[in-house]
Every structure is written in C-alpha cells, then in structure tokens.
Amino acid sequence: DADVTQTPRNRITKTGKRIMLECSQTKGHDRMYWYRQDPGLGLRLIYYSFDVKDINKGEISDGYSVSRQAQAKFSLSLESAIPNQTALYFCATSDWTGVLETQYFGPGTRLLVL
Amino acid sequence: DQQVKQNSPSLSVQEGRISILNCDYTNSMFDYFLWYKKYPAEGPTFLISISSIKDKNEDGRFTVFLNKSAKHLSLHIVPSQPGDSAVYFCAASEGNNAGNMLTFGGGTRLMVKP
Numbered sequence: 001d002a003d004v005t006q007t008p009r010n011r012i013t014k015t016g017k018r019i020m021l022e023c024s025q026t027k028g029h030d031r032m033y034w035y036r037q038d039p040g041l042g043l044r045l046i047y048y049s050f051d052v053k054d055i056n057k058g059e060i061s062d063g064y065s066v067s068r069q070a071q072a073k074f075s076l077s078l079e080s081a082i083p084n085q086t087a088l089y090f091c092a093t094s095d096w097t098g099v100l101e102t103q104y105f106g107p108g109t110r111l112l113v114l
Numbered sequence: 115d116q117q118v119k120q121n122s123p124s125l126s127v128q129e130g131r132i133s134i135l136n137c138d139y140t141n142s143m144f145d146y147f148l149w150y151k152k153y154p155a156e157g158p159t160f161l162i163s164i165s166s167i168k169d170k171n172e173d174g175r176f177t178v179f180l181n182k183s184a185k186h187l188s189l190h191i192v193p194s195q196p197g198d199s200a201v202y203f204c205a206a207s208e209g210n211n212a213g214n215m216l217t218f219g220g221g222t223r224l225m226v227k228p
Binding site for chain 1 (some may be wrong): 116118120123146148150155156157158159160163203207215216218219220221
C-alpha cells in the first residue's frame with residue numbers, strides 16, 4: 001500500500017464550486033504539505049502543517065484553505081474554484097531529522113476547473 | 115522571480131551516455147539541495163541530496179555537484195538508462211530556517227533513447 005494517498009486522483013468541476021482534495025499518510029510523519037504543479041513552474045507550496053495544531057500559509061495560499069484533521073490527514077479546499085486553479089496538486093509528508101528534510105509525495109490529483 | 119531555475123525544459127540522451135541536468139539558484143541562504151524524479155501519473159520521488167558543506171555527493175549512477183560560488187548544481191547520471199526517462203526537479207531549502215520549505219525549479223524532462 002502507498003504511504004501517501006490522495007483522493008480523488010482526477011476531478012472536473014465548474015467555476016464557483018467548492019471542492020476538497022484529501023490526503024492521508026501512513027508514514028507517521030508530523031509534517032504535511034500541499035503543492036500545485038504548473039507547467040514550467042515546478043511545484044509551488046500552498047499550505048503546510050508541522051503538526052495537528054499548526055497550519056501555515058505557503059507561497060500561493062490565496063483561494064485555498066486546509067484542515068489537519070489528524071496527524072495522518074491533511075485536506076485542501078478550494079472554496080470557490082476558478083479556472084486558473086486548474087493544475088496538478090500534490091500532498092507531501094516529511095521526516096524532520098533536525099538537520100535535513102526529505103519530502104515524500106503522493107501520486108497527485110489532477111484538477112480541471114471549467 | 116524564481117529562486118531556483120532549471121533553464122533546460124528538456125534533454126535527450128542516448129542510452130549509455132552521460133546525462134547532465136543543471137540547476138541555478140539565486141538565494142545565497144540556501145544550504146540544502148535535493149533532486150527529485152517524477153514519472154507520469156506519479157508523485158515526485160526523492161533521488162539524491164547535498165548539503166552546502168559538500169561539493170559532491172554520489173549514489174550509484176547518480177552524482178550531484180554543487181558550486182556555491184556560482185550558485186549552481188548539477189545532476190550527472192552515468193550511464194543513462196531508458197528507465198531514467200522522467201522529469202527531474204531540483205529543490206533547495208534554507209536548512210535550519212523555520213519551515214525548511216523546499217523551493218523547486220521548473221523541472222527538466224529527460225529522455226533516454228535506446
């Protein structure tokens with residue numbers, strides 16, 4: 001079984017709709033992240049959470065919100081989807097050693113906003 | 115402005131030859147660098163990393179070189195194999211800075227021809 005799972009894998013929605021992307025992990029990591037990938041721009045950080053009570057905005061948080069329901073679950077919501085939120089979304093977790101950090105990614109959710 | 119840039123969006127190499135993927139950065143506070151590999155329909159997977167106290171790190175066929183004065187790093191794959199065909203992202207972080215968030219480059223698509 002995959003260590004980091006994302007649901008749904010693909011989603012088509014209409015402008016103005018509220019949608020939620022979900023992420024679950026079995027790695028036991030405290031840190032979780034949401035990124036979006038756009039062609040030529042790499043991965044950009046939307047939100048991150050260092051533990052259940054800690055939520056932080058990333059580089060491009062406008063139009064998004066998150067919920068850390070448990071150590072293993074981190075959800076991303078688009079309150080009112082717009083076409084420029086069409087992208088590939090990745091959830092990631094990390095094992096912070098105090099010095100170095102490696103992030104482990106889920107398989108991604110491809111979102112199309114019409 | 116992107117702090118981490120991969121100026122070559124694609125690279126084509128013959129099987130058995132060396133693949134060299136380049137990455138430049140502008141933030142002199144970055145002190146930890148990583149390479150991720152991404153296959154279609156999968157999330158990025160960690161490949162190799164290097165701390166700024168080193169100028170080279172090797173793992174099997176993969177070697178990362180860091181030139182701090184030039185703010186440049188490169189990934190060498192020798193010998194290249196068709197299974198190495200993927201998109202490669204370089205990423206950087208500010209070490210012990212709060213968050214240790216990764217800043218990603220835009221990616222380079224490597225195609226290894228049999």
